[in-house]
Amino acid sequence: MQSLTLTRYPTPISPPRLNLYPLRQIAASVLSAPTAGINRRDMASRHQSTSFKPLAVGRNLTGDDDDGYCTLIDFAGSGGGEGKNVGEDLVVLLYHLQHACKRIASLVASPFNSSLGKLSVNSSSGSDRDAPKPLDIVSNDIVLSSLRNSGKVAVMASEENDSPTWIKDDGPYVVVVDPLDGSRNIDASIPTGTIFGIYNRLVELDHLPVEEKAELNSLQRGSRLVASGYVLYSSATIFCVTLGSGTHAFTLDHSTEEFVLTHQNIKIPTRGQIYSVNDARYFDWPEGLRKYIDTVRQGKGQNPKKYSARYICSLVADLHRTLLYGGVAMNPRDHLRLVYEGNPLAFLVEQAGGKSSDGKRGILSIQPVKLHQRLPLFLGSLEDVAELESYGDVQQTVNPGYEV
Ligand SMILES: O=P(O)(O)OC[C@H]1O[C@](O)(COP(=O)(O)O)[C@@H](O)[C@@H]1O
Structure with missing residues (x-):
């Protein structure tokens, strides 16, 4: 290598x-770090940055109305989510x-x-x-x-x-x-x-x-x-x-170089109105997947709304949007990797109340057999992924390799 x-x-x-x-x-x-939470004064002295005033952040872990903030490490050190002992x-x-x-x-x-x-x-x-x-x-x-x-x-x-x-x-x-x-x-x-x-x-x-x-x-x-x-x-x-108890997001504050809690306990909407896929591949898709996309595009699915398409072609970015707005992010061809892409993202999505699938079964139950194993991947809102799975034939088996 x-x-x-x-x-x-x-x-x-x-x-x-x-x-x-x-x-x-x-x-x-x-x-x-105290398990009851971290107050602003603790943080200020820890970072020697008394002038720092964070912008709006998620719920203060101390539960009071102080404009306190919490870093990733404080959060993990104080349990990493409810009822957890990290x-x-x-x-x-x-x-x-x-x-x-x-x-x-x-x-x-x-x-x-x-x-x-x-x-x-x-x-x-x-x-x-x-x-x-x-x-x-x-x-x-x-x-x-x-x-x-x-x-x-x-x-x-x-x-x-x-x-x-x-x-x-x-x-x-x-x-x-x-x-x-x-x-x-x-x-x-x-x-x-x-x-x-x-x-x-x-x-x-x-x-x-x-x-x-x-x-x-x-x-x-x-x-x-x-x-x-x-x-x-x-x-x-x-x-x-x-950390096994909810999904949480922290935003890097460049003034302190700290990841600060901004989205505590993310809950992916049970339904979204967005599908995310490289649909230039439409003619390589199986019948089931084409039908599903045609249906939700027209607002004729279980959710009687016309879906929009969004595709950045960057898995993390497409998933991040899906976590926040709902819908389904997918790559139906054998391209993404089970061990270091599918599994970690599936765990995160499920901890946010969403669903993961390879089109037939949940990702987390699959036994990997090799490190760089690839699979079709569908992640997103519980009801959207379940509806998509119900079309049965959604895995793209034709995978010619694409130049872009
Ligand atoms: O070409 P496709 O099928 O749209 O795949 C795009 C996906 O491939 C990725 O770029 C990962 O592939 P690489 O590991 O080859 O970069 C993802 O970020 C993206 O979601």
Whole structure:
């Protein structure tokens, strides 16, 4: 696997402020977060930024009317959603992961990324994966180095590596990741995203040879996910996550370099009025899918409204809109990957009250058999995805490969 060294990357990514402190100190401040919530004064002293006044954010965790705010790490440290006990290890892992995503956010917005974005690197592996772009590789290196630094990860399985990378024998977690999805859009500044899923390490496999346990740990069913999420790099950088208790989104505040809670407990509408698909492929679709789209376009479906089409062709961005507005985001051909795209996003959608499907069955119940396994993917509002599934024949089996 070809790799670029981060030191050669020309963008002046300044080290994050928090990294100036030893990890022990970060962990102590993170982990001493009071479970009852975090008030504004705590936050101000933690960030040494008394002038910061956040814009409207989601419900204050303290439950009072103070204009307090809550960062991703505070939120995770104080339970990550109702009735949850998020372990310290997971909070530390999230801390490092969000740090990686801040660096990727700088990278994709950098004036120096255009040459990196344009070049494709030929993959010599011959595996069933697209040729990675240098930006993908740099993002992959950033995530891997953050996961290593966390000390909490046994193995990372990434879109950018043929096989999983073993990191640490006693790391409690397994991370699956697509470091930079939608990078084909980067030259036009169209949104991109990072997708991740977190599993517990399967300790019962500890005795196996490294390669074998790395693979088996990475091929867990989505129903075993402990946490998952995406980071959307768009007009705002949004970190959307579930720790197994609801789906929550945090927006990067560039004045403090913190992800601040902006959408607590996202509930995807049970019905939407938008479908999201590359419908230039209409004539390659099976009968059922054509019928479904024809029906909802005309307002003749279960929801007697004419649907609109929206398709960015960037999975994270299309899903983010679907989470907020409802409807269904789909790619009916065998293109998206089960392990590091389908499963993490399905868990997130289901935690928001939505539904996931490959057209026939729920995504989270599928047993992966290989790391880069592809599948048709349908995610969205409960009733819209159920209606679509009821057409039966919705998976595109003709997949000639498309040039754009
Ligand atoms: O070409 P299609 O079928 O519309 O697929 C587009 C999808 O492919 C993706 O770009 C991912 O594919 P890559 O991993 O090859 O970039 C998604 O972001 C997007 O939703």
